[in-house]
Amino acid sequence: MSRIEARLSELGLTLPDPSAPVANYIPFTVSGRILYVSGQIPRKDGKIWPVGHLGQGVPVEQAKEAAGLCFLAILAHAKTATGGDLDRVARVLRLTGYVASAPGFGDQPQVINGASDMAVAVFGEAGRHARSAVGVAALPGGAAVEVEAILELA
Amino acid sequence: MSRIEARLSELGLTLPDPSAPVANYIPFTVSGRILYVSGQIPRKDGKIWPVGHLGQGVPVEQAKEAAGLCFLAILAHAKTATGGDLDRVARVLRLTGYVASAPGFGDQPQVINGASDMAVAVFGEAGRHARSAVGVAALPGGAAVEVEAILELA
Amino acid sequence: MSRIEARLSELGLTLPDPSAPVANYIPFTVSGRILYVSGQIPRKDGKIWPVGHLGQGVPVEQAKEAAGLCFLAILAHAKTATGGDLDRVARVLRLTGYVASAPGFGDQPQVINGASDMAVAVFGEAGRHARSAVGVAALPGGAAVEVEAILELA
Numbered sequence: 001m002s003r004i005e006a007r008l009s010e011l012g013l014t015l016p017d018p019s020a021p022v023a024n025y026i027p028f029t030v031s032g033r034i035l036y037v038s039g040q041i042p043r044k045d046g047k048i049w050p051v052g053h054l055g056q057g058v059p060v061e062q063a064k065e066a067a068g069l070c071f072l073a074i075l076a077h078a079k080t081a082t083g084g085d086l087d088r089v090a091r092v093l094r095l096t097g098y099v100a101s102a103p104g105f106g107d108q109p110q111v112i113n114g115a116s117d118m119a120v121a122v123f124g125e126a127g128r129h130a131r132s133a134v135g136v137a138a139l140p141g142g143a144a145v146e147v148e149a150i151l152e153l154a
Numbered sequence: 155m156s157r158i159e160a161r162l163s164e165l166g167l168t169l170p171d172p173s174a175p176v177a178n179y180i181p182f183t184v185s186g187r188i189l190y191v192s193g194q195i196p197r198k199d200g201k202i203w204p205v206g207h208l209g210q211g212v213p214v215e216q217a218k219e220a221a222g223l224c225f226l227a228i229l230a231h232a233k234t235a236t237g238g239d240l241d242r243v244a245r246v247l248r249l250t251g252y253v254a255s256a257p258g259f260g261d262q263p264q265v266i267n268g269a270s271d272m273a274v275a276v277f278g279e280a281g282r283h284a285r286s287a288v289g290v291a292a293l294p295g296g297a298a299v300e301v302e303a304i305l306e307l308a
Numbered sequence: 309m310s311r312i313e314a315r316l317s318e319l320g321l322t323l324p325d326p327s328a329p330v331a332n333y334i335p336f337t338v339s340g341r342i343l344y345v346s347g348q349i350p351r352k353d354g355k356i357w358p359v360g361h362l363g364q365g366v367p368v369e370q371a372k373e374a375a376g377l378c379f380l381a382i383l384a385h386a387k388t389a390t391g392g393d394l395d396r397v398a399r400v401l402r403l404t405g406y407v408a409s410a411p412g413f414g415d416q417p418q419v420i421n422g423a424s425d426m427a428v429a430v431f432g433e434a435g436r437h438a439r440s441a442v443g444v445a446a447l448p449g450g451a452a453v454e455v456e457a458i459l460e461l462a
Contacts, residue, residue: 023263024270025285029247031188031306034339036248039286053257055446093337094344096456098288100257101446103361103408109331109448116332131333132347132456134406135446138209138255138289140263148286152339177417178424179439183401185342185460190402193440207411252442254411292363292409292443294417302440 004086007122008075015076016043016069027077033090035081035151039098040073041143042066051142054135055105058144067097067114070147075122078151090154092119092129098146101135108133115147158240161276162229169230170197170223181231187244189235189305193252194227195297196220205296208289209259212298221251221268224301229276232305244308246273246283252300255289262287269301312394315430316383323384324351324377335385341398343389343459347406348381349451350374359450362443363413366452375405375422378455383430386459398462400427400437406454409443416441423455 001009008015018027019040028037042049050066052058075086082088097112099105112133119127139146155163162169172181173194182191196203204220206212229240236242251266253259266287273281293300309317316323326335327348336345350357358374360366383394390396405420407413420441427435447454 023267024274024282025249026282027284029245029282029284031245031247032186032340036284036304038284039288091337091339093339095333096286098286100289103291103446104450105446106448106450108446113331120332128332128334128337130335130337130344130346130456132404132406132454133448134347134444134454135408136288137291137411137445138257138259138262140260140287142258142260146286146288148284150344177421178428178436179403180436181438183399183436183438185399185401186340190438190458192438193442250440252440254443257445290442291445292411292413292416294414294441296412296414300440300442302438 002085002087004122011121013072015079016073018076018080028081030081033153035078035153037074037077037149039146039148040070041140041146042069048141048143050144052144053100053102054111054144055102060107060110063111063144064114066145067112067147068118070145071115071118074149088154090152091126092123093152094130094150096148097133098136098139100139100144105135108135111145156239156241158276165275169233170227172230172234182235184235187307189232189307191228191231191303193300193302194224195294195300196223202295202297204298206298207254207256208265208298209256214261214264217265217298218268220299221266221301222272224299225269225272228303242308244306245280246277247306248284248304250302251287252290252293254293254298259289262289265299310393310395312430319429321380323387324381326384326388336389338389341461343386343461345382345385345457347454347456348378349448349454350377356449356451358452360452361408361410362419362452363410368415368418371419371452372422374453375420375455376426378453379423379426382457396462398460399434400431401460402438402458404456405441406444406447408447408452413443416443419453
């Protein structure tokens with residue numbers, strides 16, 4: 001078992017099935033050592049979760065957990081991209097986190113910490129990344145959060 | 155005629171005149187084999203089109219068509235970047251699609267499919283890309299959609 | 309003194325103290341010659357400034373000045389990334405500017421020009437970059453603007 005798979009297992013985490021492309025885009029592309037992963041929205045039991053806006057019903061803790069699920073979905077695609085060997089992920093370079101926000105909501109960083117914390121739980125120092133967190137008007141399917149990633153391959 | 159120009163002609167598509175910089179930024183930069191193209195907003199007859207928000211007047215099909223126009227504007231800049239030879243575009247790595255959205259609108263992917271479909275129509279498999287689609291509060295000049303790109307050069 | 313430090317001094321500009329990480333992300337990552345800098349929000353006297361939305365109280369000129377401050381914060385991190393030698397920044401590749409916007413506001417480019425103008429004032433031609441400017445629903449801490457960057461190192 002790869003070091004990262006062992007770490008996921010130690011953390012009690014299971015990667016979701018990589019979501020199938022639903023249009024003329026794909027979950028990831030690779031150029032040299034750079035892996036671009038498409039924006040991921042969180043799902044529970046196959047359904048988008050949570051739905052709604054922060055500052056208008058969706059609690060920060062719930063959206064934070066969902067951001068962690070987004071990072072696991074990113075990892076699922078990274079596993080495919082590396083032919084099943086997540087140890088080939090050298091580091092997380094950048095995460096961009098989009099949070100569906102009511103205009104008065106300003107805790108986007110706390111929400112996206114769910115993804116950042118997951119990255120560091122799984123990869124340690126190599127999981128620390130550049131990041132932007134912004135509040136958007138709406139996300140696909142009404143999702144409360146979406147996270148995209150740029151990773152570096154070994 | 156280059157292969158890609160022939161394909162555009164076959165599809166009955168014409169590239170717009172590359173828009174001139176209107177400030178201290180430029181339409182694209184190149185680093186190694188990576189081509190970064192600035193966010194493009196759609197125009198018809200030289201005017202931003204459509205103007206408004208999805209979920210509040212602008213129909214999905216219209217914005218989808220506009221997303222395709224954004225991709226053609228991206229191509230127009232890529233043509234300049236490659237000294238006129240679009241065959242030097244090896245592939246589309248990533249598109250980010252911003253859709254001006256009312257808070258209840260969740261069909262951003264359907265809108266941005268207009269850009270994704272155009273990418274694949276023009277480049278085939280090499281046009282399939284990583285993608286994020288998000289709903290924003292407002293866009294320059296009131297545009298309903300904006301698309302930015304990262305391409306790989308051969 | 310480095311050429312760029314001399315230029316900053318000539319312009320009467322001082323870099324802010326690089327902001328400390330407040331979570332499991334870091335201000336920048338480097339992969340090869342590419343430097344990814346985290347999204348920066350503007351501060352005056354240590355406090356987020358300005359707070360609010362464009363098109364709903366925050367004047368364009370104020371937000372434009374703030375976008376310039378965001379670019380200086382980016383530079384402060386770039387200085388750390390280059391071991392203190394900003395002359396190792398070869399060029400600015402891409403800026404993404406997020407502007408907290410009321411739905412009817414469409415002058416995001418004028419706001420983000422504050423960052424673009426600063427880039428060119430400091431780096432000259434090498435400061436000209438690809439760019440996207442979008443209007444978002446809300447930003448961390450209620451900030452009116454946030455700017456992230458991709459730079460190329462020499």
